[in-house]
Amino acid sequence: MLNQRRLLSALAADPDFRTACRAAEVKVNTAKKWLVEDEAFQSQYDRLLGPTLKLAKELMESSALKASAVYDEALTATKYGTVEVECPKCHHTFEETSALPDWGTRLRAGEIIHKVAALLIDRRQIQTTRITLTVEEMLAIAAMQAGNQVSPLILSRPHVQEHLRLLTEGEKS
Numbered sequence: 001m002l003n004q005r006r007l008l009s010a011l012a013a014d015p016d017f018r019t020a021c022r023a024a025e026v027k028v029n030t031a032k033k034w035l036v037e038d039e040a041f042q043s044q045y046d047r048l049l050g051p052t053l054k055l056a057k058e059l060m061e062s063s064a065l066k067a068s069a070v071y072d073e074a075l076t077a078t079k080y081g082t083v084e085v086e087c088p089k090c091h092h093t094f095e096e097t098s099a100l101p102d103w104g105t106r107l108r109a110g111e112i113i114h115k116v117a118a119l120l121i122d123r124r125q126i127q128t129t130r131i132t133l134t135v136e137e138m139l140a141i142a143a144m145q146a147g148n149q150v151s152p153l154i155l156s157r158p159h160v161q162e163h164l165r166l167l168t169e170g171e172k173s
Helices: 002-013 017-024 028-037 039-074 103-116 135-145 158-172
Strands: 078-086 093-101
Touching (some): 002 039, 017 028
């Protein structure tokens, strides 16, 4: 109970959970356990930090509205550029500064809006392959990469060949 009071006092001084735990000399896992299992501690924690969390949520919502307005404006972004114009009557050529569509900004804003709306999903596939090599094999590969002669018996091992294949594929991409 005394530790819980010290933690709540530390949270009042600094709402960062880990910093408050350190200041109150309470383990983070213990404090998390109190939040899950101890209703009295939960209610005191909510009473202490509830307004702060609510304020943070409201600030994030207002920032999201401002950000969406920025992206809406970016959909019609223009940039100024110099365009060479020729007079159709006298064929005199001169430069004119004009507002041009900024397609890079427009496309990026559209992409972000679609991702936020979950209409466009950015998927990346990451694959890992584990190959266990002996110290002798690792040294042989390092020597080969340094341009030194290496025993063909080591390089002919299937898992060494697979490792070399993956290394060359990684260099290509």
